Amino acid sequence: MKQLILIFLLILIRLTGFGQYATEIVVDKEGNGDFLSIQAALNATKAFPEKHITIFIKKGIYREKVMIYSWNNNLTLKGEHKDSTIIRWGDHFKKMNLGRNSTFHTYTLKVQANDVSIQNLTIENEAGAVGQAIALHLEGDRIQVENCTINGNQDTLYMAGEGSRQYFQNCNISGTTDFIFGEATVVFSSCNIISKSNSYITAASTPKTQPYGLTFIDCKLTKINEGVTKVYLGRPWRSYAKTVFINCELGEHIVPSGWDNWGSREKEMTAFYGEYGSTGRGAGKKRVQWSHQLTKLQASDYTMSKIFNDWTP
Numbered sequence: 316m317k318q319l320i321l322i323f324l325l326i327l328i329r330l331t332g333f334g335q336y337a338t339e340i341v342v343d344k345e346g347n348g349d350f351l352s353i354q355a356a357l358n359a360t361k362a363f364p365e366k367h368i369t370i371f372i373k374k375g376i377y378r379e380k381v382m383i384y385s386w387n388n389n390l391t392l393k394g395e396h397k398d399s400t401i402i403r404w405g406d407h408f409k410k411m412n413l414g415r416n417s418t419f420h421t422y423t424l425k426v427q428a429n430d431v432s433i434q435n436l437t438i439e440n441e442a443g444a445v446g447q448a449i450a451l452h453l454e455g456d457r458i459q460v461e462n463c464t465i466n467g468n469q470d471t472l473y474m475a476g477e478g479s480r481q482y483f484q485n486c487n488i489s490g491t492t493d494f495i496f497g498e499a500t501v502v503f504s505s506c507n508i509i510s511k512s513n514s515y516i517t518a519a520s521t522p523k524t525q526p527y528g529l530t531f532i533d534c535k536l537t538k539i540n541e542g543v544t545k546v547y548l549g550r551p552w553r554s555y556a557k558t559v560f561i562n563c564e565l566g567e568h569i570v571p572s573g574w575d576n577w578g579s580r581e582k583e584m585t586a587f588y589g590e591y592g593s594t595g596r597g598a599g600k601k602r603v604q605w606s607h608q609l610t611k612l613q614a615s616d617y618t619m620s621k622i623f624n625d626w627t628p
Contacts, residue, residue, distance in 0.1 A: 336361040336368075343373040353381050353392070353402065362386035372436070374399040380406065381424045385455070388428040394435035397462055407442035418470060422452035429455045433463060440467040444491060444512075449473050453481050453499065459628050460486055467494060468511065474499035474529075477522050482628040489539065493518035495529065496552055502622055503531045510546045510568060511539045515575060517549035519556035519586075527622045528557030528587075536597065538568040550575040551586040559609070561617050562592040569597025574606050589613075 341348035342356045348371075350356040356370050369391040381402060383390065394400030404423040411417040423440050426433075442448040450467040451460075454476045464487040465472055471490035474481050474497035481501045488495060489509035496518035508516060508531070516536070521528035529549075538546070546568045549558045574588045589607035590598075591614035602608070619627065 336364065336366075338364075338366050338368050340368065340370045341373065342370060342377075344375040344377060345373070348373060352379055353377055354379055357381070357383060357387055360387060360390070364389050367391065369393060371395070372400050376401045376403055378403050380404045380422070383424075383426045383428050383431060383455075385427040385429075388430050388455070390428065390430070391432040391434065392436065393432075394437075397435045397437060397464055400435060401437040401439060403439045403441050405441040405443075405448075407440070407448035408446045410442070418447040418449065419452070419473070421447060421470075422449045422473070424450070425452040425454070426458060427454050430457050431455055432459045432461070434461050435463065437464040437466065439465075440471065442468070444468045453497075454479065456480055457626050457628075458482070459484070462486065465489070468492075470494060470496060473497050474501050478525065480623050480626055482623075484628075493550070493552070496520070498522055498525070498528075498553070500525060500527045500622060501529050502619065502628075503529070503534055506531070506534045508534055508536045509539055510536070510543050513543060513545040513568075515547045515550050517558050518552040519549065519558050520551075520553035521555050521557040522553075523555040523585075525555075525557070527617075529559070530617055530622060531558075531560045531563050532617070534560070534563045536563060536565045536569060536595075538566055543568045545570050547575045548573050549588060550577040551579070551582045552577070554579075554582050554585040556582070556586040556588075559587075559589040559617060560591075560593060561609075561614055562594075563590075564595040565593055565597030567596035569595075569599075571599045571601040573599070573602040576603075576605075591617075 406421040440448040440450040447470040458481045469492040471494040479499040491512040492514040498520040519528045583605040591609040
């Protein structure tokens, strides 16, 4: 009888052991952690974990193309320091050579999972001014990006996933043409939006049934140098694009008309572009007639609880 009890206890201990997994993982390219690369750490994490997993990345330049798969949910990717913990890659449209949709293969970091937090990192696409080249590609729901720098040129930041909700706080985002684009519901809070050339900042593709698109709150729009003098707040990638700036400081590089219709008069009737409380030399009263200067009452609809519904970042 005692022997049977002992066997039972051994089996129970073994089964309990199978349920255990690491929730704190360290990546260090110098070899003083659990893994040398970010992707290796991600590949080793438990799929669909019940407990939150944090991958801490020590300072260094990590030259790798990183994928956070859909099963890597409930995860934090945390750098040691924003300015010195860098994920860098250099794919671009022509390099991929995968047809008309090659843009979506160019990411440096792609997030397919829900409930992911990215903190204290620089994410770069170093391809240069060679066409579409995504640095950060988000598809999951309830994604938070905090205290990060996202660098690129054309199409730097792609926020995908119809109905997906994503939140950026205290981030620096730089690029040239349409460098913040996509169909997700996104809030940018206290971010620096840095234009590198005369072009367009946003290109939303908000679905018709989605009440909010890209919302910028308390952000600062700046330029990289004095040569940047003609930048539009946005243009509609798809017909029902929605982009709104609330209490943002706009630099002198923002054109008086503010918005462009991407060559489509029809989109003027369906897109929703608005501002409230804009300040700075780029804040003007000569915006295109089909855009909106929101009233205080209208602006009150742009709160975190209303935009994100039942999710609080």
